[in-house]
Amino acid sequence: LQQRRGLRLSSPAAIQVTVRDALNQALDEELERDERVFLLGEEVAQYDGAYKISRGLWKKYGDKRVIDTPISEMGFAGIAVGAAMVWLRPVCEFMTFNFSMQAIDQVINSAAKTCYMSAGSIAVPIVFRGPNGASAGVAAQHSQCFAAWYGHCPGLKVVSPWSAEDAKGLLKASIRDDNPVVVLESELLYGVPFEMSEQAQSKEFVIPIGKAKIERQGTHVTLVAHSRPVGHCLEAAAVLSKEGVECEVINLRTIRPMDIETVEASVVKTNHLVTVEGGWPQFGVGAEVCARIMEGPAFNYLDAPAVRVTGADVPMPYAKILEDNCIPQVKDIVFAVKKALNI
Amino acid sequence: SPEERPQFPGASAEFAERLEFIQPNVLAGIPVYRVMDRQGHVLRPSEDPQLPKEQVLKLYKTMTLLNTMDRILYESQRQGRISFYMTNYGEEGTHVGSAAALDASDLVFGQYREAGVLLYRGYPLELFMAQCYGNASDPGKGRQMPVHYGCPERHFVTISSPLATQIPQAVGAAYAIKRADASRAVVCYFGEGAASEGDAHAGFNFAATLECPIVFFCRNNGYAISTPTSEQYRGDGIAARGPGYGLLSIRVDGNDVFAVYNATREARRRAVAENQPFLIEAMTYRCAAGNSPRECGPGTPGSPQKTPIGHHSTSDDSSAYRSVDEVNYWDKQDHPISRLRHYMANRGWWGEEEEKGWRKSSRKMVLEAFEQAEREPKPPPHLLFSDVYLEMPPRLRRQRAELERHLETYGEHYPLQQFQK
Numbered sequence: 001l002q003q004r005r006g007l008r009l010s011s012p013a014a015i016q017v018t019v020r021d022a023l024n025q026a027l028d029e030e031l032e033r034d035e036r037v038f039l040l041g042e043e044v045a046q047y048d049g050a051y052k053i054s055r056g057l058w059k060k061y062g063d064k065r066v067i068d069t070p071i072s073e074m075g076f077a078g079i080a081v082g083a084a085m086v087w088l089r090p091v092c093e094f095m096t097f098n099f100s101m102q103a104i105d106q107v108i109n110s111a112a113k114t115c116y117m118s119a120g121s122i123a124v125p126i127v128f129r130g131p132n133g134a135s136a137g138v139a140a141q142h143s144q145c146f147a148a149w150y151g152h153c154p155g156l157k158v159v160s161p162w163s164a165e166d167a168k169g170l171l172k173a174s175i176r177d178d179n180p181v182v183v184l185e186s187e188l189l190y191g192v193p194f195e196m197s198e199q200a201q202s203k204e205f206v207i208p209i210g211k212a213k214i215e216r217q218g219t220h221v222t223l224v225a226h227s228r229p230v231g232h233c234l235e236a237a238a239v240l241s242k243e244g245v246e247c248e249v250i251n252l253r254t255i256r257p258m259d260i261e262t263v264e265a266s267v268v269k270t271n272h273l274v275t276v277e278g279g280w281p282q283f284g285v286g287a288e289v290c291a292r293i294m295e296g297p298a299f300n301y302l303d304a305p306a307v308r309v310t311g312a313d314v315p316m317p318y319a320k321i322l323e324d325n326c327i328p329q330v331k332d333i334v335f336a337v338k339k340a341l342n343i
Numbered sequence: 344s345p346e347e348r349p350q351f352p353g354a355s356a357e358f359a360e361r362l363e364f365i366q367p368n369v370l371a372g373i374p375v376y377r378v379m380d381r382q383g384h385v386l387r388p389s390e391d392p393q394l395p396k397e398q399v400l401k402l403y404k405t406m407t408l409l410n411t412m413d414r415i416l417y418e419s420q421r422q423g424r425i426s427f428y429m430t431n432y433g434e435e436g437t438h439v440g441s442a443a444a445l446d447a448s449d450l451v452f453g454q455y456r457e458a459g460v461l462l463y464r465g466y467p468l469e470l471f472m473a474q475c476y477g478n479a480s481d482p483g484k485g486r487q488m489p490v491h492y493g494c495p496e497r498h499f500v501t502i503s504s505p506l507a508t509q510i511p512q513a514v515g516a517a518y519a520i521k522r523a524d525a526s527r528a529v530v531c532y533f534g535e536g537a538a539s540e541g542d543a544h545a546g547f548n549f550a551a552t553l554e555c556p557i558v559f560f561c562r563n564n565g566y567a568i569s570t571p572t573s574e575q576y577r578g579d580g581i582a583a584r585g586p587g588y589g590l591l592s593i594r595v596d597g598n599d600v601f602a603v604y605n606a607t608r609e610a611r612r613r614a615v616a617e618n619q620p621f622l623i624e625a626m627t628y629r630c631a632a633g634n635s636p637r638e639c640g641p642g643t644p645g646s647p648q649k650t651p652i653g654h655h656s657t658s659d660d661s662s663a664y665r666s667v668d669e670v671n672y673w674d675k676q677d678h679p680i681s682r683l684r685h686y687m688a689n690r691g692w693w694g695e696e697e698e699k700g701w702r703k704s705s706r707k708m709v710l711e712a713f714e715q716a717e718r719e720p721k722p723p724p725h726l727l728f729s730d731v732y733l734e735m736p737p738r739l740r741r742q743r744a745e746l747e748r749h750l751e752t753y754g755e756h757y758p759l760q761q762f763q764k
Contacts, residue, residue: 064522067553069549070545070548070549070552072541072544072545072548072549074511074541074542074545075511075541075542075544075545075546075548075549076511076545076549077511078508078510078511078512078514078515078542078545078546079511079512079514079515079518079546079549079553080515081511081512081515082452082509082511082512082513082514082515082516082517082518082519083515083516083518083519084515085500085512085515085516086450086515086516086519086520086523087519087520087522087523088518088519088522090515105505105508106508106511106512106542109503109504109505109508110503110505110508110512114501114503115730115731115732115733116486116730116731117483117486117487117491117501117503118483118486118493118501118730119481119482119483119484119486119730120484120729120730120733121482121493121495121501122493122495122500122501123733154731155731155732157732178733179732179733210736257736257737257738
């Protein structure tokens with residue numbers, strides 16, 4: 001018995017890590033790895049971050065690497081862009097991406113377009129990160145999804161992690177990327193634990209930007225989502241599986257450049273497409289997926305029009321029952337799949 | 344009683360027992376520092392920076408060369424050869440006075456009316472013109488509107504159109520530079536109108552809180568397109584805002600190159616030594632072309648002899664909001680070029696001979712560069728796709744290849760001879 005117990009004491013493989021801790025690890029590792037990386041934003045230093053993403057980092061790295069800024073998004077985004085133009089690699093935190101609208105000129109007109117407008121002579125290796133999209137009971141001005149807005153712009157890369165591994169791998173890749181990258185996190189996911197493989201726990205674990213991941217294999221329908229809705233898709237897939245419908249769930253991971261090839265290959269296999277997103281329908285991520293599928297070889301394999309599941313086309317209301325019904329729920333995804341499959 | 348001081352974290356000050364509001368222009372305006380009078384005489388010998396003759400000549404030649412280039416490029420826009428232009432008439436003193444006071448490696452963030460800084464640093468006429476024409480020699484690959492120059496080798500950040508966005512960027516750059524190299528400064532130029540933008544407020548505030556080696560240089564020329572300063576602000580200009588942010592501030596006569604030089608030099612020295620920001624407000628005027636109407640020459644051959652009034656840009660006609668009398672006053676009475684010429688003449692460094700000779704040769708240089716720019720082809724079409732990201736993404740590579748194939752088959756239907764291969 002003693003021997004058997006001894007044999008079981010091997011090194012741990014996967015462990016449970018929350019998205020918050022995964023992001024914190026990513027920041028910690030990249031701050032350690034490259035002295036040019038620094039974090040700035042409101043409350044990131046002494047307060048450990050409004051959502052505690054930067055917990056412990058100011059204590060460890062000090063004033064030069066983790067900077068509390070005055071309340072001016074346009075100010076600190078502009079500072080970060082200027083620092084990136086010269087030598088440093090800033091990680092600029094927006095308390096939520098809703099506030100990034102105050103800085104959006106610096107993000108788009110400066111960060112995104114400068115490489116092109118300067119004919120390649122000025123690089124802007126900057127990361128803009130923060131929570132994006134719906135939260136809980138924070139109403140219209142704190143709940144907007146910016147995936148479509150930033151995904152629209154050439155010159156930017158835009159990632160939208162779901163799991164803890166996504167969060168860590170994509171944030172590390174974004175910080176190491178020499179182009180401006182927007183990292184759209186989700187406040188509702190911060191506290192959610194995910195299994196993190198041994199490989200993902202390593203300091204060199206990086207997920208390539210621009211590559212989607214098939215979270216679940218299936219044969220009847222392709223579900224494409226990013227961020228929190230990926231979890232809802234997996235739940236819907238479990239429900240549908242009991243009814244004999246096997247969904248293939250694709251986690252986009254990157255909004256721009258979008259890995260449409262993975263979606264195409266899946267649609268060729270399943271012949272049905274349902275997109276799921278938290279953002280508003282008009283000009284959204286789902287609209288782009290559908291347009292690109294239409295333009296490519298997978299169109300000929302569709303047996304039915306694609307169906308989009310999106311947030312309701314209203315500013316987010318405050319009352320819980322209203323809010324709950326404004327974001328895609330598992331039942332909405334199940335309904336959409338049945339509509340696509342005509343069952 | 345002495346123990347009773349306010350204990351608020353937000354401000355350290357004494358108590359006051361009388362209700363009294365602070366007047367906005369409590370000092371009747373911050374005074375304007377100058378070294379020379381309008382006839383080029385140094386008022387206080389101790390303030391004369393006593394620059395060597397070659398440097399003073401370089402200041403003068405840079406200002407006048409810029410003026411000549413401006414006239415020719417302005418005319419070329421009126422004739423439809425380039426799409427847009429902005430002249431620097433009347434503000435040349437702010438450019439060269441400050442540029443001369445900086446180290447060659449100090450990083451410059453401009454707004455759009457600082458071409459003289461780049462010219463002082465040796466940027467060739469050919470490249471100014473190439474950028475305005477958007478032709479194949481343009482280091483900017485024809486990507487931007489005219490006057491949006493940039494030169495990494497001369498530490499001049501590429502001009503970006505939205506106003507005042509360069510201000511917090513300059514602060515961020517100064518922050519980065521402070522960490523990397525303790526001997527460099529950043530200079531950030533902007534107009535008094537751009538200073539109304541939120542970015543300016545944030546930039547000033549952050550420069551102080553982050554303790555950055557930066558000199559903010561405001562060109563107050565009296566107008567933002569048609570908006571006079573009386574409608575732009577009600578306080579005492581831009582200099583008076585500085586102390587509110589914790590910036591050491593000064594107002595100078597922007598048409599006096601030595602005043603500009605002295606202020607910039609000292610501000611730069613202390614900004615680097617003490618890691619704190621400085622604010623210089625250079626008062627000037629957006630002028631007409633020549634430094635007096637009788638000295639204005641013709642523009643490009645064939646164009647009517649006239650004095651272009653200093654409009655905001657070629658998209659503006661300032662006769663709609665400024666009287667000819669007002670403009671003429673500034674042309675005749677107080678122009679940076681003529682004041683420096685008086686100074687040089689007083690020292691026997693420059694006379695009619697030199698003036699005539701220089702006018703001829705500078706005009707020749709500009710016209711030669713101009714003719715070359717006119718002849719050059721545009722950049723090759725495949726440059727459409729590069730530099731969106733540092734590495735070209737597969738989608739754009741495919742589109743570029745598509746265009747190449749398309750041109751191979753249908754090239755004859757396109758004016759490809761205008762473009763470099």
